[in-house]
Amino acid sequence: MASTETTSHTPDTKEGGDLAGLEAGLDALETQTAQRTAFGRKLLSKALPPIVAIGLVLLLWQLAYHFKVKEHYLLPSPADVGRTLQEKWLEGTLLDYVWTSLSRGALGFLISVAIGTPLGLIVARVKVVRAAIGPILSGLQSLPSVAWVPAAIIWFGLSDATIYAVVLLGAVPSIANGLVAGVDQVPPLYLRAGRVIGATGFNGVRHVLLPAALPGYIAGLKQGWAFSWRSLMAAELIVNAADLGVGLGQLLEQGRELQDMSWVLSAILLILVVGIGIELLLFAPIERRVLRSRGLLAKS
Amino acid sequence: MAATLTETAVDKSTAVDGSYAARISHVSKSFGRPGAQQLVLDDITIDVAPGEFVTLLGASGCGKSTLLNLVAGLDKPSAGEIEVPGGRPALMFQEHALFPWLTAGKNIELALKMRGLAKSERRDEAERLLELVRLKGAYGKRVHELSGGMRQRVAMARAIAQDSQLLLMDEPFAALDAITRDVLHDELTRIWRETQLSVLFVTHNVREAVRLAERVVLLSSRPGRIAREWEVDIPQPRRIEDSAVADLSVEITEQLRGEIRRHGQH
Ligand SMILES: Nc1ncnc2c1ncn2[C@@H]1O[C@H](COP(=O)(O)OP(=O)(O)OP(=O)(O)O)[C@@H](O)[C@H]1O
Numbered sequence: 001m002a003s004t005e006t007t008s009h010t011p012d013t014k015e016g017g018d019l020a021g022l023e024a025g026l027d028a029l030e031t032q033t034a035q036r037t038a039f040g041r042k043l044l045s046k047a048l049p050p051i052v053a054i055g056l057v058l059l060l061w062q063l064a065y066h067f068k069v070k071e072h073y074l075l076p077s078p079a080d081v082g083r084t085l086q087e088k089w090l091e092g093t094l095l096d097y098v099w100t101s102l103s104r105g106a107l108g109f110l111i112s113v114a115i116g117t118p119l120g121l122i123v124a125r126v127k128v129v130r131a132a133i134g135p136i137l138s139g140l141q142s143l144p145s146v147a148w149v150p151a152a153i154i155w156f157g158l159s160d161a162t163i164y165a166v167v168l169l170g171a172v173p174s175i176a177n178g179l180v181a182g183v184d185q186v187p188p189l190y191l192r193a194g195r196v197i198g199a200t201g202f203n204g205v206r207h208v209l210l211p212a213a214l215p216g217y218i219a220g221l222k223q224g225w226a227f228s229w230r231s232l233m234a235a236e237l238i239v240n241a242a243d244l245g246v247g248l249g250q251l252l253e254q255g256r257e258l259q260d261m262s263w264v265l266s267a268i269l270l271i272l273v274v275g276i277g278i279e280l281l282l283f284a285p286i287e288r289r290v291l292r293s294r295g296l297l298a299k300s
Numbered sequence: 301m302a303a304t305l306t307e308t309a310v311d312k313s314t315a316v317d318g319s320y321a322a323r324i325s326h327v328s329k330s331f332g333r334p335g336a337q338q339l340v341l342d343d344i345t346i347d348v349a350p351g352e353f354v355t356l357l358g359a360s361g362c363g364k365s366t367l368l369n370l371v372a373g374l375d376k377p378s379a380g381e382i383e384v385p386g387g388r389p390a391l392m393f394q395e396h397a398l399f400p401w402l403t404a405g406k407n408i409e410l411a412l413k414m415r416g417l418a419k420s421e422r423r424d425e426a427e428r429l430l431e432l433v434r435l436k437g438a439y440g441k442r443v444h445e446l447s448g449g450m451r452q453r454v455a456m457a458r459a460i461a462q463d464s465q466l467l468l469m470d471e472p473f474a475a476l477d478a479i480t481r482d483v484l485h486d487e488l489t490r491i492w493r494e495t496q497l498s499v500l501f502v503t504h505n506v507r508e509a510v511r512l513a514e515r516v517v518l519l520s521s522r523p524g525r526i527a528r529e530w531e532v533d534i535p536q537p538r539r540i541e542d543s544a545v546a547d548l549s550v551e552i553t554e555q556l557r558g559e560i561r562r563h564g565q566h
């Protein structure tokens with residue numbers, strides 16, 4: 001690898017040649033060659049366990065239905081729920097419900113990121129601010145955001161503003177706390193190394209502190225999304241008005257009013273699927289990429 | 301305070317003549333709260349001449365890292381003064397301290413960027429530095445994909461990338477196996493001889509100290525004081541197994557033993 005330039009640098013040619021050979025040998029010994037597993041097999045080993053688990057749940061459900069653990073109107077079969085979903089789908093309204101909630105959730109989440117990020121950074125880096133609002137911020141995280149709904153309704157009435165207020169109050173503390181934790185966990189050695197190479201002030205934040213805190217920040221974002229989605233559902237369940245779009249929470253509430261259990265279960269299922277879907281399709285890959293690029297992910 | 305300032309100014313003018321790369325004068329350092337202070341360094345005075353290679357030798361816990369941190373400006377001395385006329389020194393930590401979110405090449409480029417090198421030149425310069433530590437193919441490698449010896453070499457390249465006149469090294473090779481360490485000794489000596497670098501190199505390995513240095517400074521422990529100095533005029537290139545290196549090492553080790561034994565008696 002390095003044999004070309006050794007002769008010019010080392011006074012003793014023979015010694016230099018030996019050295020280069022020795023080094024190449026050491027490097028070869030110390031560097032692992034990566035082996036890729038076949039893509040199909042990887043997919044299978046990842047996808048199979050959850051599919052089997054879901055299959056088992058459906059089976060138990062069907063058995064419970066079959067042996068009439070509860071009256072059928074109280075416990076519909078998986079097929080009943082599937083039929084309800086199919087009906088809504090054929091009515092062409094299903095995607096509208098999902099889209100209404102998803103767009104609210106996404107917008108609320110993005111606003112929360114825009115507020116939570118600078119907030120977290122300030123709390124993490126400014127001692128006075130931390131002493132002042134740090135404990136409140138982490139305390140807020142344990143307050144169920146549904147508790148904000150009555151207050152938000154009094155402030156904003158039955159409107160979109162109420163829904164977004166609840167989402168923000170749920171997600172902002174979680175995102176800010178994630179960033180604070182991320183910054184706190186940055187090894188001091190990196191900060192010192194940054195100072196030594198001259199990355200101080202803004203450069204230090206941009207080139208050392210933020211990238212070093214990224215894994216914690218992403219974990220915070222993931223949790224922030226979960227909180228956004230939860231808060232949104234809590235808000236939608238209660239904030240029900242004709243002029244507001246119908247989201248999954250409102251769908252769920254309508255099902256309850258009609259005492260239609262398979263409607264209710266369909267709505268719950270959709271809420272679950274959307275929440276998990278976003279996490280799996282959006283956050284999990286980003287997180288995995290960041291961790292893998294830093295060698296923080298154990299290879300299976 | 302005013303007197304100190306003028307003194308510094310005078311010293312700087314002599315530095316322009318090239319009389320020293322670092323001047324550590326009467327430096328003391330204590331840790332702890334007032335009342336329960338622990339004196340770690342006591343009245344340390346060392347001048348490192350431009351282009352000189354000095355090793356600092358001492359038992360574990362005698363304050364070597366503390367001293368390097370002071371010279372690097374990461375901490376302030378409790379008393380005394382440290383002057384580094386050539387600007388911010390480069391420091392190679394005991395651990396490689398490379399940033400895991402960057403590739404080997406980008407780690408070096410960040411140091412180049414902070415030094416103010418134009419973007420267009422960074423890539424070539426990083427490649428050149430990697431070649432200098434004989435890691436030509438490592439540019440795109442992540443830190444965790446490199447072996448321990450390779451990481452130390454990248455860290456060395458990053459330290460050199462700072463283009464400081466003074467390179468501080470804190471037991472950089474302590475965790476390596478003997479053969480890899482040998483190889484890195486040769487590389488460091490070669491780089492030092494090719495450039496105008498001054499090096500202050502900390503170790504607790506006597507042979508390593510003698511193998512590398514023009515001057516060996518022995519620190520005593522608790523508190524750290526300068527116990528003795530040796531000029532090493534064995535011609536380069538040296539090998540760690542050379543008999544001249546071994547002879548001086550025996551003498552220094554004897555002295556180091558004496559220092560440690562002295563502590564047992566107190
Ligand atoms: N930040 C600190 N606060 C309190 N005590 C400290 C601090 N840093 C170092 N010390 C103390 O100073 C002494 C010297 O520490 P230092 O790390 O400089 O030793 P060293 O010579 O580098 O040892 P080693 O060879 O093991 O690396 C030790 O007794 C240590 O406990």
Ligand SMILES: [Mg+2]
Pocket residue numbers: 364365366394470471
């Ligand atoms: Mg040390």
